[in-house]
Amino acid sequence: MTELIRLHDIGKQYQMGGEIIAALDGINLTIQRNEYMAFIGSSGSGKSTMMNILGCLDTPSRGSYSLNGRNVASMSQAELAQTRNREIGFIFQSFNLLPRATALQNVMQPLIYRGIRPAERERRARQVLARVGLENRVDHLPNQLSGGQRQRVAIARALCGEPSILLADEPTGNLDSTTAADIMSLFDTLHSEGQTIIVVTHEPDIANHCQRTVRLSDGRVLTDTNTASTTALSPTEEIVRG
Numbered sequence: 001m002t003e004l005i006r007l008h009d010i011g012k013q014y015q016m017g018g019e020i021i022a023a024l025d026g027i028n029l030t031i032q033r034n035e036y037m038a039f040i041g042s043s044g045s046g047k048s049t050m051m052n053i054l055g056c057l058d059t060p061s062r063g064s065y066s067l068n069g070r071n072v073a074s075m076s077q078a079e080l081a082q083t084r085n086r087e088i089g090f091i092f093q094s095f096n097l098l099p100r101a102t103a104l105q106n107v108m109q110p111l112i113y114r115g116i117r118p119a120e121r122e123r124r125a126r127q128v129l130a131r132v133g134l135e136n137r138v139d140h141l142p143n144q145l146s147g148g149q150r151q152r153v154a155i156a157r158a159l160c161g162e163p164s165i166l167l168a169d170e171p172t173g174n175l176d177s178t179t180a181a182d183i184m185s186l187f188d189t190l191h192s193e194g195q196t197i198i199v200v201t202h203e204p205d206i207a208n209h210c211q212r213t214v215r216l217s218d219g220r221v222l223t224d225t226n227t228a229s230t231t232a233l234s235p236t237e238e239i240v241r242g
Contacts, residue, residue, distance in 0.1 A: 002032065002033050002057050002229065003030055003032055003033070004031055004032060004033040004035075004068060004163075004164060004165070004196060005029070005030065005031035005054070005065070005066065005067055006029075006030050006031075006064075006065075006066040007027050007028060007029045007030075007065055007066075007121060007220070008028055008063055008064045008065075008066075009027070009062060009063040009064070009065065010024055010026070010028075010060045010062070010063035010064075010093075010180065011024055011025055011026060011055065011059045011060060011061050011062040011063055012024040012028075012037045012046075012049050012053065012058070012060050012219075014016045014062050016076060016127040020055065020133055022052070023046050023049040023218050023219050024046045024049050024050060024060070024219045025046075025053065025108045025219040026063075026217070026220065026222075027050070027063070027080070027219075027220070027221060028145060028215065028221075029221070031196075033196055034191070034194055034195070035155050035196055035197075035198075035211065035212060036053075036187070036188075036191040036196075036200075036209075036211045036212070037197070037199070037210050037211065037214065038196070038199040038200070038202045038206065038207035038209075038210040038211065038212070038213045038214070039051070039199070039201075039203055039214050039216060040202060040204065040213055040215050040216070041202075041206065041215060041216035041217060041222075042059075042202060043202070044218075045216040045217050045218065045219070046112040046216045046218070046219040046220075047200050047201075047202075047216050048200070048219075049167075049219075050216065051128075051167065051169050051200045053065060053086075054165075054167060054198065055084065055088050055090060055167050056075075056080045056083050056084045056087075056203055057070075057074060057084070059073060059080075060073055061140050062152055067083065067164070067166060068087065068088060068093055070083075070201050070210055075144060077155070083143065084163065085110060085113055085161070086114075086161065087155075087163055087164045087165065088163050088164070088165050088167055089158030089159055089160075089161060089163035089166045089167065089168060090158055090167055090169070091151070091154050091155055091167070091169065091171050091174035091241070092154065092170075092171075093166040093169060093170040093171065093172075093174055094174060095142070095150045095151055095153070095154045095174075095211075097142040097150060097153060097154060097157075098142075099141070099142055099143065101141070101142075102137070102138065102139050102140060103129060103137050103138050103140050103141075103142075103145070103153045103156075104119075104122065104125050104126065104129065104139065106126040106142070106153055106154075107128060107129060107153060107156045107157045107160050108121040108124075108151050109157065110123060110154055110157060111124065111125075111160060111161060112158060112213070115162070123162055124160050125138075125156070126138060128156040128159045128160050129153070129156045131156065132152040132153075132155050132159075132160065132186060133152065133165075133186075133214070134149060134152050134153065134156065137149060137153075146179070147174060147175050147176075148175060148179035148182055148183060150173075151171065151174075151175065151179075151183055152186065153189075154184070155186065158194075159190075162194060165196050165197075165198060166187075166190065166196065166197045166198070167198050167200075168187070168197065168198070168199045168200065169200045170200065170201055170202070171183060171187075171193070171199065171201075171206075172184065172195060172201075172203070172206055180225040184206060184209045187199070187209065188209060191211075197210075208227065209215035210227065211226065211227055211228065212224070212225065212226050213225045213227055
């Protein structure tokens with residue numbers, strides 16, 4: 001595997017009233033292409049801030065973030081928007097689908113901003129909808145689909161732009177346990193096909209699907225575990241690694 005992401009001494013601070021809150025404090029991580037990993041932690045651990053920084057939705061207060069060899073931390077807002085569109089496929093707990101658009105139209109949406117011709121947008125969208133098992137639901141509106149089907153549409157939308165990373169924020173949070181297992185099985189399949197997947201979750205059973213789990217606590221890496229070998233790194237070892 002080749003390096004996709006490098007985080008060096010990432011810190012993020014927020015001011016709340018007269019108090020400075022350190023949401024992230026000295027994060028050092030390297031993520032390889034085709035990794036299947038989870039960030040896990042309780043509320044306030046820093047995982048949401050981590051997702052926002054990895055997804056180029058926010059910028060760190062200090063440190064450097066390299067994605068595909070480019071220094072994201074120093075990008076302009078226009079460059080960040082372009083990176084989000086081309087490099088990252090977002091999957092959210094609440095699906096974030098356009099309610100009056102069909103599954104096909106929802107999936108095509110990110111490609112509009114790239115100036116791709118309508119016929120090519122539709123070809124790609126149909127292809128990824130088939131890939132997630134929804135080739136017979138392309139003309140359905142979100143309210144005509146089950147929760148699991150809506151999340152599959154969201155996954156297809158994320159895949160349509162052929163991103164470097166699928167970044168999933170609590171992707172099963174609005175689903176029952178059986179449907180959640182189906183969605184994670186789909187992630188397993190996508191990873192086996194070569195897709196890099198990063199899941200942000202507070203649920204251990206969801207994180208257990210991933211091959212690597214980074215546990216955050218108070219804005220720092222508490223453990224970094226390769227679940228295939230069950231070898232955990234201490235925060236000090238992780239700094240050396242990163």
